[in-house]
Amino acid sequence: MSGVWKVGVVTETHTETASARSILITIPDWPGNIAGQHVDVRLTAPDGYTAVRSYSLASAGSAPQVQLAVDKLPDGEVSPYLVDELRAGDELELRGPLGGWFVWRPTDTAPVQLIGGGSGIVPLMAMIRSHQDSGSTVPFRLLYSVRTPEDVFFVDELRALGASPTIDITFVYTRQAPVDWPVLPGRVNRDAMEASTFAASDAPSVFVCGPTGFVETVADILVELGHNPNTVKTERFGGK
Amino acid sequence: MAVISRGFFGRRREENPDLPPGQYLTEDFPVLSAGPTPVVDTADWGFTIETESGLVTTWTWEQLKALPIEDIHTDIHCVTRWSKFGTSWRGVSLDTLFKDIDTTNEYVMAHSYGGYTTNMPLADLLGGKAWIAFEFDGKDLEPEHGGPARLLIPHLYFWKSAKWIRGLRMHSRDDPGFWEQNGYHIYGDPWLEQRYW
Numbered sequence: 001m002s003g004v005w006k007v008g009v010v011t012e013t014h015t016e017t018a019s020a021r022s023i024l025i026t027i028p029d030w031p032g033n034i035a036g037q038h039v040d041v042r043l044t045a046p047d048g049y050t051a052v053r054s055y056s057l058a059s060a061g062s063a064p065q066v067q068l069a070v071d072k073l074p075d076g077e078v079s080p081y082l083v084d085e086l087r088a089g090d091e092l093e094l095r096g097p098l099g100g101w102f103v104w105r106p107t108d109t110a111p112v113q114l115i116g117g118g119s120g121i122v123p124l125m126a127m128i129r130s131h132q133d134s135g136s137t138v139p140f141r142l143l144y145s146v147r148t149p150e151d152v153f154f155v156d157e158l159r160a161l162g163a164s165p166t167i168d169i170t171f172v173y174t175r176q177a178p179v180d181w182p183v184l185p186g187r188v189n190r191d192a193m194e195a196s197t198f199a200a201s202d203a204p205s206v207f208v209c210g211p212t213g214f215v216e217t218v219a220d221i222l223v224e225l226g227h228n229p230n231t232v233k234t235e236r237f238g239g240k
Numbered sequence: 241m242a243v244i245s246r247g248f249f250g251r252r253r254e255e256n257p258d259l260p261p262g263q264y265l266t267e268d269f270p271v272l273s274a275g276p277t278p279v280v281d282t283a284d285w286g287f288t289i290e291t292e293s294g295l296v297t298t299w300t301w302e303q304l305k306a307l308p309i310e311d312i313h314t315d316i317h318c319v320t321r322w323s324k325f326g327t328s329w330r331g332v333s334l335d336t337l338f339k340d341i342d343t344t345n346e347y348v349m350a351h352s353y354g355g356y357t358t359n360m361p362l363a364d365l366l367g368g369k370a371w372i373a374f375e376f377d378g379k380d381l382e383p384e385h386g387g388p389a390r391l392l393i394p395h396l397y398f399w400k401s402a403k404w405i406r407g408l409r410m411h412s413r414d415d416p417g418f419w420e421q422n423g424y425h426i427y428g429d430p431w432l433e434q435r436y437w
Contacts, residue, residue, distance in 0.1 A: 003436060003437070005242075007243055042242070043245040043248045043250070044242040044244050044245050044248070045244070045245070045249050045250045046244055046249070048242070049250045050242065050262075051264070052262050052321065053321065054320060054321070077250065077251045077264070081247070081248050085246075085247045085248070090245070090246055091243045091245075092243070092245070093242065098423055098436060099422065100421075100422040100423045101274055101418075101419075101422040101423075212270065212271045212384070216271075216277060216384055219275070219276035220276065220277070222276065223276050229275055229276045229278070229354060229355075230275070230355060232275050232276050233274065233275060234275055234276065236270070236272065236273065237270070
C-alpha cells in the first residue's frame, strides 16, 4: 500500500549541480515503481515535529534501491536538509510510490517527447532509464532546458546516451551556452520546439516537467503546434 | 515509531490551529494541472447542471454574472502540501445555482473545459460551502488558476475546486473523477489528511 511509511537507508549521494544532489536509498520492502511516480519524504525532529514533501523519483523498476534528485530551494525547510545534511548510512522515511498519471510504461507504444526544465528532468530521467532498461524500441526525444552547462543533472549518463539509437537529446541553454554552441542562449521557443521535437503528426505522448512558467509556455506552444491537449501531460512546481 | 532524522530540527515550529496536518504555509499561488491550460472565451462559455432526468439547466457568462455575487475570504489547502491563508474570491454560490434544480441524486461529477473531472457529494456544494468563482484577489481569474471560472470548495483539498468549470452532472453513486482514478482520495478532507487511496 502506498499509505504506509517505509524506512530506507541512504547508500550514496552524488553532487548533480551547485545546488542539487542525487540520493540513493535502499528500501527493503519497496514494491517497485513505474517511471514518473513520486514519493513523500518525511523528516522527524527530536521533539517529534515532522515535515513532509513530495519528490519525483529518478529511478524506475523493481529494484529495492530508488534515486531522488533534489534541488535546494533557498527558503526551503526540507530540501536544504536533503541536499546539505543527509549522508550515507542515515535512515529516511518514504511513502509511495504515488501518482498514476504522469507515468510511462515500457508497454506504451507511441513515440515519446520529453521536455524538461531544470530539476524537472528528474521524472523524465526515470522514463529514459525505464525505456533503456526495458529494451523498448519506441523512439524517445528529450528537450532539456537549463540555465548553464553546469546546471545539467545526470550529465555523464545523458552524454553516454548520445550514442543510443532510440533517444535523441537536445539541450537548450537559457543564460550561458558552451563556448562553441551554435545558438545564443535563450528560452525555449516555438522555433526550437519545431526544430527538435516530434511533430503533432507523429502522434507522440508528451511529458513536460519544470517550473510553472516554463511548463505554461511549453504546453501553450505544443497546443499551437497542433498537439492534442489530451496527449500532453504536465507536472509543474513552484508559484508564479 | 518514527525515525528521528539526524541533524533535522525544522524551521516552522509555530503551532497554527488553522493549518491542517502535514501542510505548510505559502505566500505563492502554485499551479497544479495535469495538462495544457485550456483557452476559454467568455463569449463561448456556458455552465450547466444536468440531473438524472436528463434535464440540463444552462447559464451563459452574462446570466451567471447577473446572479447574486458573493465575496469569499477563505484558506485553501492543496494536496501537494501548500496552504494559503486569507485568499479573496468573488463568485456565485452553488446554493443559488441549485435553487430550482430538482434531483434526488446525492453525488456530483464536476466537468471542466479540457476534460478534467472531479467528484463530490452534493452536500459539500450546498450550505454556503461552495461557489463558481471568477475573481481572485480583485482581478479576473487567470487561465492557469482556472479562469474564466472555477469551482471553489475550500473545505476540501484544492483539486476538488475544478478549474475551467463547465458543468455539474448528478450521479447516484460517488464515481471517481480524474485524480480520484489516479491515486488521490475519493473525498479529500484536509483535516483528516485524506490525500491518497
